[in-house]
Amino acid sequence: MPSLTSRSPGPATAGAGAPAPSRPGRDPYFDNAKYLAIVLVAMGHAWEPLPGSGRLIETVYTFVYTFHMPVFILIAGYFSRGFELRPDRVWKLFTSLVVPYAVFETAYTLFERLTGAPDFPLSPLSPYWLLWFLPALFLWRLTTPFWQTVRWPVAVSLVVAAMGAVTSNIGGDLQLQRVLQFLPFYVLGLQLRPEHFAFVRRRAVRIASVPLCLVALAAAYWAVPRTTTSWFFRRYGAEQLGSPAWTGAPVTLLLFVCAVVLSACFLAWVPGRRLWMTALGGGTMYGYLLHGFVIKGAVKLDLFQADVLSTPLGTVLATVAAAAVVTALCSPPVRRVFRYVVEPRLDWARKPKAAS
DSSP states (O other): OOOBOOBOSSOOOSSBOOSSSOOTTBOHHHHHHHHHHHHHHHHHHHHTTOTTOHHHHHHHHHHHHHHHHHHHHHHHHHTTTTOOOOHHHHHHHIIIIIHHHHHHHHHHHHHHHHTTOTTOOOOTTSOOGGGGHHHHHHHHHHTHHHHTTSSSHHHHHHHHHHHHHHOSOSOSGGGHHHHHHSHHHHHHHHHOOHHHHHHHTSHHHHHHHHHHHHHHHHHHHHHTTTSOTHHHHTOSOTGGGTSOGGGHHHHHHHHHHHHHHHHHHHHHTSOOSOOTTTGGGGGHHHHHHHHHHHHHHHHHTTGGGSGGGGSHHHHHHHHHHHHHHHHHHTSHHHHHHHHHHHSOOOGGGSOOOOOO
């Protein structure tokens, strides 16, 4: 996931966080939350190719996918509160999202061509797998001034998301279905304040989160054979998922409520003090963009077809391996190597400021 500046109190800048392990004013709570969320992302991607994963793994997969992207988007919105359409902010937005998107869209295309798909197309308007988040965050941030002006912004964004879910002809350009259907979490993040995060970190909320998560796991276990996890990807309209168009609206609201509740449960248990994971939280963009090469490479090498991975022990091994890989990719040495493509400055391409 893109690295978001974790400053508190006060609004943060719009760009990705600097690769330095720590900076004065950074709140370790948010760095810890980002690290733990990117671990969940990597685990989910490692579970997808497992052979015969079974109902229990599908249950955990459904549970995690209910909130792991929403909580990241919510945090992105929270730290976009100070975004303004000033030239310096727009430039930072371009270099931290558009440039890495172009670089990694090209890199993943070359990766596919060199690993068995020589005709794999380079299509900037059709983001490769996990890259959809970069243009989505770019578009969401551009709309920030509107959401800070409109009355009832979360309600309006839910209407927009519901309209996306009931429509099946939006097309695949920039995966606009996801842009629309995940939008309410970004808008909700814009409305949050430090006291809201302080509330979910109360002991009472932490205790209440345990039975809530158990109920959510039971609901996921019940739902696995009865529905499709594609609802959680927000990539399709209701009709594309085999349901009547009108169901897109109530499902949008239901998934939003479930995601917000489970995000609060997740955030309730995030440590607030500086730990070994805190420095890694500033490098989640690196882990997000790079771990796809590892997952896809393992798939192409048929590593997921190993007999051991069809056993419970194999599932545990794949889960631990995914966590270890993404942890390494968020580390300072990796960030130093890839800094110029993940967080390029491009000062040479910017017009000098006019003398006053």
